[in-house]
Amino acid sequence: xxxxWNTKLALSDDIxxxxxxxxxxxxxxxxxxVKDADKxxxxxxMCFPDVYEIGxxxxxxxxxxxxxxxxxxxxxxxxxxxxxxxxxxMREQNIPLFALESQEPVKNMDFLGITIQYEMCYTNIxxxxxxxxxxxxxxxxxxxxxxxxxxxxxxxxxxxIADFFDMFYIGEGETRYRELLDLYEKxxxxxxxxxxxxxKAGTIPGMYVPSLYDVTYNEDGTIKAFTPKxxxxxxxxxxxxxxxxxxxxxxxxxxxxxIKCTQDRIVLEIMRGCIRGCRFCQAGELYRPVRERxxxxxxxxxxxxxxxxxxxxxxLSSLSSSDYSKLPELLDxxxxxCSKRHVNITLPSLRIDAFSLDVMSKVxxxxxxxxxxxxxxxxxxxxxxxxxxxxQEDIINGSTEAFLGGWNKVKLYFMLGHPFETEEDIRGIxxxxxxxxxxxxxxxxKEKRVNGKIQITVxxxxxxxxxxxxxxxxxxxxxxxxxxxxxxxxxxxxxQLNQKSIKYNWHDADxxxxxxxxxxxxxRVAAAILSVYKKGSFFxxxxxxxxxxxxxxSFEECGIDPxxxxxxxxxxxxxxxxxxxxxxxxxxxxxxxxHRAQKGEVTPNCSQQCSGxxxxxxxxxxxxxxx
Amino acid sequence: xxxxNNNNNxxxxxxxxxxxxxHGALRYIGHLDVMRFFQKVLRRAEVDVAYTNGxxxxxxxxxxxxxxxxxxxxxxxxxxxxxxxxxCEELKNRINNASVxxxxxxxxxxxxxxxxNAMASVAAAEYKIAFKEGxxxxxxxxxxxxxxxxxxxxxxxxxxxxxxxxxxxxxxxxEVDIKERIFEFSWDEEDxxxxxxxxxxxxxxxxASALMELFTGFLKGELKENSLxxxxxxxxxxxxxxxxxxxxxxxxxV
Ligand code: SF4
Numbered sequence: 001x002x003x004x005w006n007t008k009l010a011l012s013d014d015i016x017x018x019x020x021x022x023x024x025x026x027x028x029x030x031x032x033x034v035k036d037a038d039k040x041x042x043x044x045x046m047c048f049p050d051v052y053e054i055g056x057x058x059x060x061x062x063x064x065x066x067x068x069x070x071x072x073x074x075x076x077x078x079x080x081x082x083x084x085x086x087x088x089x090m091r092e093q094n095i096p097l098f099a100l101e102s103q104e105p106v107k108n109m110d111f112l113g114i115t116i117q118y119e120m121c122y123t124n125i126x127x128x129x130x131x132x133x134x135x136x137x138x139x140x141x142x143x144x145x146x147x148x149x150x151x152x153x154x155x156x157x158x159x160x161i162a163d164f165f166d167m168f169y170i171g172e173g174e175t176r177y178r179e180l181l182d183l184y185e186k187x188x189x190x191x192x193x194x195x196x197x198x199x200k201a202g203t204i205p206g207m208y209v210p211s212l213y214d215v216t217y218n219e220d221g222t223i224k225a226f227t228p229k230x231x232x233x234x235x236x237x238x239x240x241x242x243x244x245x246x247x248x249x250x251x252x253x254x255x256x257x258x259i260k261c262t263q264d265r266i267v268l269e270i271m272r273g274c275i276r277g278c279r280f281c282q283a284g285e286l287y288r289p290v291r292e293r294x295x296x297x298x299x300x301x302x303x304x305x306x307x308x309x310x311x312x313x314x315x316l317s318s319l320s321s322s323d324y325s326k327l328p329e330l331l332d333x334x335x336x337x338c339s340k341r342h343v344n345i346t347l348p349s350l351r352i353d354a355f356s357l358d359v360m361s362k363v364x365x366x367x368x369x370x371x372x373x374x375x376x377x378x379x380x381x382x383x384x385x386x387x388x389x390x391x392q393e394d395i396i397n398g399s400t401e402a403f404l405g406g407w408n409k410v411k412l413y414f415m416l417g418h419p420f421e422t423e424e425d426i427r428g429i430x431x432x433x434x435x436x437x438x439x440x441x442x443x444x445x446k447e448k449r450v451n452g453k454i455q456i457t458v459x460x461x462x463x464x465x466x467x468x469x470x471x472x473x474x475x476x477x478x479x480x481x482x483x484x485x486x487x488x489x490x491x492x493x494x495x496q497l498n499q500k501s502i503k504y505n506w507h508d509a510d511x512x513x514x515x516x517x518x519x520x521x522x523x524r525v526a527a528a529i530l531s532v533y534k535k536g537s538f539f540x541x542x543x544x545x546x547x548x549x550x551x552x553x554s555f556e557e558c559g560i561d562p563x564x565x566x567x568x569x570x571x572x573x574x575x576x577x578x579x580x581x582x583x584x585x586x587x588x589x590x591x592x593x594x595h596r597a598q599k600g601e602v603t604p605n606c607s608q609q610c611s612g613x614x615x616x617x618x619x620x621x622x623x624x625x626x627x
Numbered sequence: 628x629x630x631x632n633n634n635n636n637x638x639x640x641x642x643x644x645x646x647x648x649x650h651g652a653l654r655y656i657g658h659l660d661v662m663r664f665f666q667k668v669l670r671r672a673e674v675d676v677a678y679t680n681g682x683x684x685x686x687x688x689x690x691x692x693x694x695x696x697x698x699x700x701x702x703x704x705x706x707x708x709x710x711x712x713x714x715c716e717e718l719k720n721r722i723n724n725a726s727v728x729x730x731x732x733x734x735x736x737x738x739x740x741x742x743x744n745a746m747a748s749v750a751a752a753e754y755k756i757a758f759k760e761g762x763x764x765x766x767x768x769x770x771x772x773x774x775x776x777x778x779x780x781x782x783x784x785x786x787x788x789x790x791x792x793x794x795x796x797x798x799x800x801x802e803v804d805i806k807e808r809i810f811e812f813s814w815d816e817e818d819x820x821x822x823x824x825x826x827x828x829x830x831x832x833x834x835a836s837a838l839m840e841l842f843t844g845f846l847k848g849e850l851k852e853n854s855l856x857x858x859x860x861x862x863x864x865x866x867x868x869x870x871x872x873x874x875x876x877x878x879x880x881v
Contacts, residue, residue: 007651013759017697017853022655030667030727256667258653258660310667310725312683341670342684365682 010098010105011086019085023259024052027100030256031308033065034101035075041188042074042181043109045099045146048081049116049124050541055080056255057263059317060115060152064173066251074181077101077109078255081124082131084539090131097131106132110184112146114165116154119518120511120541122161122529127538129164136530138166138211143194147184155208156239156286157467157578160521160529162210166194167201169208170581171240172272174248176206202233206240208581209233215523215577221564223522223575238582239286241618245272246294250301253308265313265346266305268298270330274319275606275622277613279387279597280376280418282466283319285585288613289621290606295326299333306341314338315346322351323607331359349374352398357405370409370457371402377418378428384600385420387470387593392432396439403440409455410436416485416506417463417477419597426485430492430502433458437498454498459505460489462512466519467578468585470593476516476566482509510548516566517555522577525565527558586614640677641709642738643718646875648701649694653729658693664730665705671725674718677708689744691862691874692752692827695834701733702753702861704874706744715880736878751810751863751871752827754835757820757856766848777814781821784845785812792837805833805841810871812838820856824871827862835859 009016009026016022037043046065048055055061061078068076077099082090090097096105106112112132114125126136134148135141141148150158151169158168169176180201187197195211202209212233216224228235242248254266273290274283302314314334318324331345338345345363349372350356360369373395377383380392399410414429433456440454462482465471477485486506493504517525531554539545555562570576572591579587589612596603603611606622616623649661656664666686669676678684691704715735722732758764763771770776784790790806808826815822825833835857836850843850863871 007654009652013697014853016655022696023657023660026652026655028652028727028729030671258656258664260660260663307671307673310670312666312670312685342678342686343670344683363682 008103010095010103015086015089019089020083021052021259023257024080024083025086025100027103029100029258030310031253032078032101032255033069033076035069037075037102037104040073040075041185042071042111044068044074044076044111044113045079045106045109046076047079047106047112047114047128049114049121049128050081051083051539052080052257053259053261056257056261058115058117059263059267059269060173062251062254062267063249064113064177065255066253067174067177067249070249071178071181073185075101079106079128079132081128081539084545087127087131087538096133097128107134107146109146112148113169114148114150115152116150116161117152118541119154119515120546122518123533123538123540125161125164126530126533130533136533137163139163141166141194145194147194147197153283153286156282156581156583157519157521158208158210158581159523159577160518160525162523163526163530165210166198167207167209169240170206170237171583172242173240174242175240176204179204180207199230199233205238208237210523213580223577223579226575226577226580236580236582239584241584241620242272242291243618243620245291246297252301252304254305256309256311263315264311265315266302266309266311267315267317268302268305269293269317270298270321270324270327271318273621275323276320276389277387277593277603277605277611278376279385279470279593280415280463280465282469285468285590285613286583287319288583288585288615289618289623290323291621292324292326295330298330299337302334303337306337306343311343313344313346316348318348321348322356328355335359335362352395352402354401357398357402357407361405366406367408369407370411370455371399371407372411372413373398374413375432376413376415377421377425378414378430378432379425381600382418382421382425382428384602385597386418387597387603389602389605392435395432396435399436399439400443403444403454408440408444408449408453410457412436412456412458414458414460415463416460416489417482417512419465419471419474420600421485423488426489427492429458429460429489430496433493433502434496434498437496437501440501441498454501456502457505458493458502459507460486461507462509464512464516464519467576468583468590470590470597472520472576472590473570473572473574473594475569476513478563478567479509479513482512508543511546513562513566514548514551517560517562520577521565524558525560528554528560531557584613584615584617589613641712642740643707643709643713643715644736644738644874644878645705645707645719645722646701646733646735647703647705647722648699648731648733649703649729650699651729653727654697654699657696658690661694661703661730662688662690668722668725669707672721674713674721675709675711677710689746691746692749692829692832694859695836695857698835698857698859700859702859702873704749704862706738712881734875735880736875737881738878746829748864748874748877749827749829749862750865751824752832753811753822753824753860753863755815755818755820755822755858755860756835756839757818759854759856762851762854764843764846764848764850764854766843766846770846774814774816780846781812781814781842784842785809787845790841792833792841808833809838812842824863 065076068074079099129136134145148166150165155168198209201207202212212229215226218224271292273287275290376388437454465474493502532550535550537550677687687708689706694700719732719735789804791802792805794801811824813822862874864874866872
């Protein structure tokens with residue numbers, strides 16, 4: 001019977017029997033790809049620097065995993081951040097971090113690709129490098145280390161983590177990796193060094209190699225100049241964009257995990273980009289212009305993926321699904337196909353109107369689900385400032401219809417700390433919530449009220465200005481401001497007539513301040529990230545592992561003033577750490593938007609009228625639709 | 628679509644029993660995840676499973692006694708309710724094509740109309756148990772080298788008046804005499820491992836590791852941490868004469 005126990009795994013049976021959820025580390029999932037290592041030229045390890053259940057839920061990695069493995073000369077594997085229990089054991093026993101498929105050390109791969117989705121995972125990047133036994137700083141890496149390459153939304157300001165990466169891929173991953181791998185193989189054949197490869201890689205469009213640039217600072221700490229060290233290296237790096245979303249890679253056979261993951265379902269990405277242009281929203285700018293995926297292609301993908309995964313649920317993904325032009329057709333198709341297959345449909349947050357309520361009532365138990373509105377600000381004045389095109393009337397009309405349809409739970413999302421916010425605007429949050437409750441009591445007769453109640457949940461997060469938005473110039477609120485705003489909001493809610501129907505939650509202020517430093521930080525911030533990691537912090541997106549005092553100590557030790565990055569007022573002509581990158585949207589357009597915000601002027605969305613943001617330079621998408 | 632029986636308009640179902648294995652790296656997958664895994668397998672296999680009604684319908688399946696994490700098996704069982712008839716071989720092939728090498732359907736039977744479900748009808752489970760290299764408890768080191776010594780030790784262990792297992796339940800620890808529930812405990816000379824058939828009926832399940840703990844305790848020794856290799860060979864039910872039969876022997880091949 002002993003032969004059964006001989007399984008090639010990186011972790012011993014003793015370890016696997018001791019740790020939480022060993023399934024995170026054994027690979028062997030359905031649709032995971034195993035290739036013959038001797039028959040490929042490039043080993044690529046793709047990492048999501050958070051725990052398996054979060055990382056496995058990410059569509060971007062599944063797309064790239066599928067793409068890389070379609071390349072015959074490449075084997076792409078996955079790795080996630082080992083949870084704290086295993087982390088401790090790996091350090092004690094000196095076990096190198098391994099890729100799930102081959103169970104071989106990550107340090108033996110050619111590339112380690114890390115997707116960076118949120119700032120709070122920065123210390124997990126260091127944890128992954130450390131466990132992989134790869135030097136934390138790019139400059140310390142030898143010839144046999146993998147090339148550490150970053151991608152994802154946070155790379156639009158890569159500077160705070162620039163020291164930890166050999167290079168970054170700016171923009172959508174489907175377009176340039178083939179070229180990069182070809183270059184890598186060529187350099188390997190010619191026996192070129194790591195530095196020579198990186199120099200050449202830095203000339204491929206979309207690639208940013210931090211070591212090829214110098215930064216100089218003014219006396220006041222702002223950036224004086226950001227200059228390439230070599231003539232053949234571009235001054236500005238333009239993001240990569242997929243021109244035709246209907247004709248590119250899509251993971252028809254996504255990996256199906258054994259344990260329950262955050263996103264335990266098929267994800268159908270229906271479009272990229274958003275027409276809306278909310279001034280606080282970074283994703284809305286980064287992914288311009290809006291490009292749709294053909295509805296026939298999506299139908300085919302959906303069926304194919306249901307067959308290949310066996311998932312019991314499917315969901316649509318995009319920044320604003322209600323804006324997808326063929327949404328009714330797609331949903332009709334899915335409703336029919338899914339009911340045949342007993343697959344549930346999870347709807348993305350749709351604009352609440354007669355159409356979406358009808359669809360929702362078909363796929364969910366109305367009594368159990370909530371309506372979701374994200375007005376983001378409490379008054380029309382402030383919604384104009386942030387360019388959020390959702391009016392009180394929209395909300396009240398939508399709620400009225402929904403209440404008549406049997407819904408009695410509403411979730412409202414707001415942000416506190418927008419630029420130019422006044423107490424009036426915060427009180428507006430309370431009043432709007434009260435108004436929704438009053439609407440319920442107006443339109444639903446007593447005998448029809450379930451438990452006689454309406455439940456409104458108001459959540460506020462604190463606004464953190466992000467690069468490549470109109471608010472990149474805005475001073476962020478201090479922690480004290482945030483907290484007093486939240487108290488003010490709470491008090492205003494308790495003063496409402498229907499306050500008993502309203503529940504209020506708010507986010508942690510410390511985290512928002514730190515997120516602000518990391519979001520708009522420069523290269524000097526890296527020292528603090530390294531220091532806080534060395535003090536033992538990682539998994540900081542998990543509140544139980546977040547230690548704010550360590551950050552304060554680290555900032556102090558590294559001579560970094562968080563205020564400089566968060567609450568300082570920036571001049572219109574300041575050079576930002578991320579200015580050498582471009583997401584296609586011009587800085588001049590963003591500045592214009594910043595000024596319009598101050599005046600409370602609304603800018604039409606891309607489908608109403610083009611505002612000439614710069615997105616049209618890619619030659620595709622909404623900028624050319626019907627023109 | 629399920630056919631309807633003309634007499635009382637009740638839908639007609641077809642119940643199948645699948646015997647499956649669990650090996651290698653997948654021995655670390657917990658029972659709940661195995662159940663989730665099979666839901667997806669059956670969807671991928673595109674077979675006509677019956678579902679419950681409601682907003683989130685789920686497949687009508689039942690599983691026999693859960694297997695502990697870390698144990699390998701060739702004797703796991705799952706009953707599936709189908710809306711339409713399917714050949715046993717066909718069902719087995721479809722499941723295996725949609726599954727992974729470590730979990731495979733070994734045989735499929737069509738169940739007679741009134742057989743108890745997989746969980747309720749479990750009576751016993753058969754195990755092979757060995758020590759990992761170098762992890763034998765001190766008290767057994769000299770014994771294990773000689774088959775007759777092991778057999779003697781087992782014999783004296785079994786000849787006790789009672790064999791008391793302390794079960795820790797919600798209401799605190801509770802002593803149970805399991806002597807009558809050890810249906811077999813012997814030494815398998817050929818495979819150099821212990822062989823046991825233990826009560827596995829719901830509420831009375833005895834884990835193979837619990838037996839080994841009692842046995843070592845009886846020899847005034849102690850099990851070392853994570854020292855056992857356990858393999859479940861089969862799961863049993865009882866026939867009309869109350870004899871133990873493999874759960875696999877219920878039903879017919881169609
Ligand atoms: S160029 Fe015009 S249409 Fe295109 S993304 Fe910018 S504002 Fe929208």
